[in-house]
Amino acid sequence: MAAPDTVVDRHPPATTTVTRTRGARRAGRTPWLYLAPALVVLGGLLVYPVYQLGLISVLEYTQAQVSGGKPTSFRGLGNYTTLFSDDQFWSVLLATVVFAAACVLCTLAVGCALAVLLTRVRAVPRLALMLAALGAWATPAVTGSTIWLFLFDPDFGPVNRLLGLGDHSWTYGRYGAFLLVLLEVVWCSFPFVMVTVYAGIRAVPAEMLEAAALDGASQWRIWRSVLAPMLRPILAVVTIQSVIWDFKVFTQIYVMTNGGGIAGQNLVLNVYAYQKAFASSEYSLGSAIGVVTLLILLAVTLGYLRLLRRQGEEL
Amino acid sequence: MTLVNLVRGSVRRPWRSAAEASALLIAAVVAFPLYWMVLSAVKPAGEIESTRPRPWTGSPTLDSFRRVFGQQEFGRYFLNSLVVAGCVVVASALIAFLAATAVTRFRFRFRTTLLIMFLVAQMVPVEALAIPLFFLMRDLGQLNTLGALILPHIAFSLPFAIWMLRGFVKAVPEALEEAAHLDGASRARFLWQILFPLVLPGLMATSVFSFISAWNDFLFAKSFIISDTSQSTLPMALLVFYKPDEPDWGGVMAASTVMTIPVLVFFVVVQRRLVSGLGGSLKD
Numbered sequence: 001m002a003a004p005d006t007v008v009d010r011h012p013p014a015t016t017t018v019t020r021t022r023g024a025r026r027a028g029r030t031p032w033l034y035l036a037p038a039l040v041v042l043g044g045l046l047v048y049p050v051y052q053l054g055l056i057s058v059l060e061y062t063q064a065q066v067s068g069g070k071p072t073s074f075r076g077l078g079n080y081t082t083l084f085s086d087d088q089f090w091s092v093l094l095a096t097v098v099f100a101a102a103c104v105l106c107t108l109a110v111g112c113a114l115a116v117l118l119t120r121v122r123a124v125p126r127l128a129l130m131l132a133a134l135g136a137w138a139t140p141a142v143t144g145s146t147i148w149l150f151l152f153d154p155d156f157g158p159v160n161r162l163l164g165l166g167d168h169s170w171t172y173g174r175y176g177a178f179l180l181v182l183l184e185v186v187w188c189s190f191p192f193v194m195v196t197v198y199a200g201i202r203a204v205p206a207e208m209l210e211a212a213a214l215d216g217a218s219q220w221r222i223w224r225s226v227l228a229p230m231l232r233p234i235l236a237v238v239t240i241q242s243v244i245w246d247f248k249v250f251t252q253i254y255v256m257t258n259g260g261g262i263a264g265q266n267l268v269l270n271v272y273a274y275q276k277a278f279a280s281s282e283y284s285l286g287s288a289i290g291v292v293t294l295l296i297l298l299a300v301t302l303g304y305l306r307l308l309r310r311q312g313e314e315l
Numbered sequence: 316m317t318l319v320n321l322v323r324g325s326v327r328r329p330w331r332s333a334a335e336a337s338a339l340l341i342a343a344v345v346a347f348p349l350y351w352m353v354l355s356a357v358k359p360a361g362e363i364e365s366t367r368p369r370p371w372t373g374s375p376t377l378d379s380f381r382r383v384f385g386q387q388e389f390g391r392y393f394l395n396s397l398v399v400a401g402c403v404v405v406a407s408a409l410i411a412f413l414a415a416t417a418v419t420r421f422r423f424r425f426r427t428t429l430l431i432m433f434l435v436a437q438m439v440p441v442e443a444l445a446i447p448l449f450f451l452m453r454d455l456g457q458l459n460t461l462g463a464l465i466l467p468h469i470a471f472s473l474p475f476a477i478w479m480l481r482g483f484v485k486a487v488p489e490a491l492e493e494a495a496h497l498d499g500a501s502r503a504r505f506l507w508q509i510l511f512p513l514v515l516p517g518l519m520a521t522s523v524f525s526f527i528s529a530w531n532d533f534l535f536a537k538s539f540i541i542s543d544t545s546q547s548t549l550p551m552a553l554l555v556f557y558k559p560d561e562p563d564w565g566g567v568m569a570a571s572t573v574m575t576i577p578v579l580v581f582f583v584v585v586q587r588r589l590v591s592g593l594g595g596s597l598k599d
Contacts, residue, residue, distance in 0.1 A: 031420075031423045032423075034413040034417035035429070037409075037413060038410050038413065038414035042436060044470075045471075046439060046471070049444045049447040049448050052450065053444060053446065056446065066450075117334055117337065118338070120330070120334045121338045126338065128338065129338045131342070132343070134582050134583070134586060135346055135579060136345050136346075136348070136349070138578040140530060140578060141531050142533050142550040142553055143571035143574050146553065146568075147348045150355065150562075153564070155366065156564060157368070158351065158368045247440075250534055251531075254533070255533075255554075255557075258559045274538075277446045286446050289443075290443030290444070293443045294440060294443050297439070301434070301438040305435075
């Protein structure tokens with residue numbers, strides 16, 4: 001099916017060639033004119049800060065330099081050496097990866113399962129589930145965090161009461177606190193997965209499946225050869241988005257564990273960088289952590305791009 | 316139950332009843348936190364601070380809301396949040412519209428490179444950039460002003476907005492542009508009087524994401540507005556009531572309700588566009 005399309009694209013019929021040429025000639029500067037505002041904003045507020053982040057991470061930059069009391073000095077990779085020889089950094093990194101992976105798995109599992117469920121019910125239950133999910137999706141991270149804290153509050157929360165846990169504190173222990181944050185994160189991020197995958201399933205033409213069934217394809221074969229390939233790009237997108245979102249969770253951890261938990265037991269990279277920079281004024285170390293986060297996410301993104309390329313997606 | 320049925324949505328009866336029952340149950344569980352929020356916001360203080368919480372209340376009261384709005388600058392914080400989100404939505408929608416038009420309607424050198432860059436830009440963790448942005452805002456003299464919240468959020472919402480708008484711009488047939496051109500419409504006229512209104516619904520759906528990122532922002536609000544609290548936004552106001560040791564749960568839940576409602580309204584308004592928009596932008 002793809003072959004004729006590419007042929008048409010490469011050798012457009014004569015009539016469109018005329019308009020194309022005219023369009024191409026007149027295009028000249030116009031696209032760049034349209035792109036200019038976007039490029040200016042992105043250059044100034046995204047590219048330049050990324051450069052600055054890298055720069056600060058190789059300087060000696062603390063409160064003294066910020067206030068102008070001491071000149072900034074070049075430290076090379078000194079900040080990174082400091083960081084990598086700190087045990088806390090490694091334990092935070094590990095916690096971040098494990099926590100993000102758990103969040104992604106739970107979000108995808110819940111989201112996909114509910115998307116399939118949505119296709120099997122009639123309008124009213126579907127609308128109810130859709131609306132509830134949209135509500136969770138729309139809830140700001142800060143309010144979501146306070147709501148879940150209240151639900152699991154040891155004194156006044158309904159959950160402990162329901163489960164008969166007495167005044168068990170969820171935020172006291174390391175794993176309890178991470179579990180609580182995970183529940184909140186899954187609650188507010190599964191709707192994106194559910195809605196997107198549902199839209200993807202509905203977009204598969206029923207005729208195509210019927211045709212496959214008429215041709216005698218088994219259920220398994222239909223799933224493997226028709227449905228799965230059509231859903232794969234969508235699954236790739238929701239997976240990558242979830243990885244990125246969950247890897248940089250900040251608000252939930254900050255609010256629910258009150259800035260990283262008791263003795264920093266619930267720190268993740270982002271919160272750790274923030275605490276280093278804004279609480280202890282070690283801007284260089286904070287930036288170095290930021291660079292590490294950036295590089296990890298960049299690696300994930302590039303892997304994703306290669307995946308898209310291999311599937312022959314056109315940008 | 317066959318896959319054909321899966322897509323068409325027709326399923327055998329006993330299975331369907333079970334599926335529908337669980338769908339309703341799950342909907343209730345998912346909605347419960349929001350229900351509890353609103354419920355706690357209208358419960359009298361004595362019922363909130365009770366060790367036997369009940370899932371209903373016999374005597375709803377607006378006391379908590381009064382306390383929230385009685386707090387000196389809450390109205391102002393609300394307004395600040397609206398200004399920030401409003402500016403971000405309008406600015407990023409216009410800029411993204413132009414950029415999306417450029418990358419879908421024209422073929423030019425570096426087009427693919429740019430698209431890849433927009434994709435990569437989406438992955439840049441906003442949080443990691445808080446430190447350099449802090450110094451940038453300081454140098455621009457924007458610290459402690461709403462500009463320090465508006466500018467970065469425009470930049471961060473652009474890549475995704477451009478990416479998602481592509482689908483909507485692409486959906487407008489090229490023939491329309493040719494017809495407009497033959498009728499003597501200039502490029503600018505086509506852009507603003509024909510293309511823009513046609514893409515507007517998609518623009519609305521895309522705006523949800525910039526609205527949410529600006530409205531929900533906590534990190535920048537916390538880091539960039541440090542000494543002038545008159546420039547604070549809602550998330551900070553909310554935390555006034557949430558003191559980890561002695562939280563005023565009634566106040567927190569009332570403030571949370573106030574903060575959640577505008578987003579909910581926005582979502583419900585653009586809900587259908589959102590679903591089709593996501594499907595569309597992901598398919599091509």
